[in-house]
Amino acid sequence: PAAPFFEGGVTVALDGRDLEPGDRLHLVAVAIDDSPWRQQSSSTEVILRVPTVSEQRSMARSLADSLAARALQMAQQEKRLQQNTADASRSRDLKGGGRGEEQPGGAKTDGSKASMSFQAAEKARQLGREQQQMGAKIDSLRQSAKELENRLKSAGALDSALSNRMRDIQKMLRDAMTPEMQKQLDALNKSTERLSGTEAQQSMEQLAQQQQQLRQQLEKSAEMLKRAALEGAMSTLRDEAKDLADAQKQMAN
Numbered sequence: 001p002a003a004p005f006f007e008g009g010v011t012v013a014l015d016g017r018d019l020e021p022g023d024r025l026h027l028v029a030v031a032i033d034d035s036p037w038r039q040q041s042s043s044t045e046v047i048l049r050v051p052t053v054s055e056q057r058s059m060a061r062s063l064a065d066s067l068a069a070r071a072l073q074m075a076q077q078e079k080r081l082q083q084n085t086a087d088a089s090r091s092r093d094l095k096g097g098g099r100g101e102e103q104p105g106g107a108k109t110d111g112s113k114a115s116m117s118f119q120a121a122e123k124a125r126q127l128g129r130e131q132q133q134m135g136a137k138i139d140s141l142r143q144s145a146k147e148l149e150n151r152l153k154s155a156g157a158l159d160s161a162l163s164n165r166m167r168d169i170q171k172m173l174r175d176a177m178t179p180e181m182q183k184q185l186d187a188l189n190k191s192t193e194r195l196s197g198t199e200a201q202q203s204m205e206q207l208a209q210q211q212q213q214l215r216q217q218l219e220k221s222a223e224m225l226k227r228a229a230l231e232g233a234m235s236t237l238r239d240e241a242k243d244l245a246d247a248q249k250q251m252a253n
Helices: 053-089 092-098 118-154 160-174 179-193 197-252
Strands: 024-027 030-032 040-042 046-049
Touching (some): 053 118, 118 160, 118 179, 118 197, 160 197, 179 197
16 A cells, blocks of 8 residues: 655634744644554644844845945946947947848848847847846845845834835835836847847947946945934944843943
């Protein structure tokens, strides 16, 4: 007979358990088979610990610093991508090295309408892929900014001003990849499929302009995240100093 197995998962709800910072929740999974002997097996114990308030403050500060650095790094990457796109738009390979395209009957078209080389088409496609990958990174950064907002809230450091700033950051990152940029990426992809050098050149020129705007958005986001990190750090450190002072008073009494 086949060996018994279990495939599935169990969700353990934490709501309603009144867990406080520093509490531990011990979990053990017990499996009982359907044989007459009701044999059972237990998993290794897993301990879930709710971070203390001090740990939550420390994690919030660490995440805030990390996100500010990530946003700045992404702005630098977008700047290089913008430059590569602008350089590619000026490449002679987009027009077959400046030669006209051979037509039936031996006639040649104007060089400005010549088909692009395969290498130029592949390079243009790669630039488009890199921009799409950057879009995924930006969305990941937005999700991390939401996580930071939640951590600041858990640490008791999210006042109304900082809450508004975090929402502004998330909106800026959500709107960073504009419909216009996606339109240019689609146009670039189509032009490379047709090996149309003229169309690819126009698409990359306009894409480079969109990339410049995106870079500026990322630089602004990095600055806002840096300021949010500073405000969050000041708030959490102030709260920790207060807690320490209260503890010392209790010890003195």
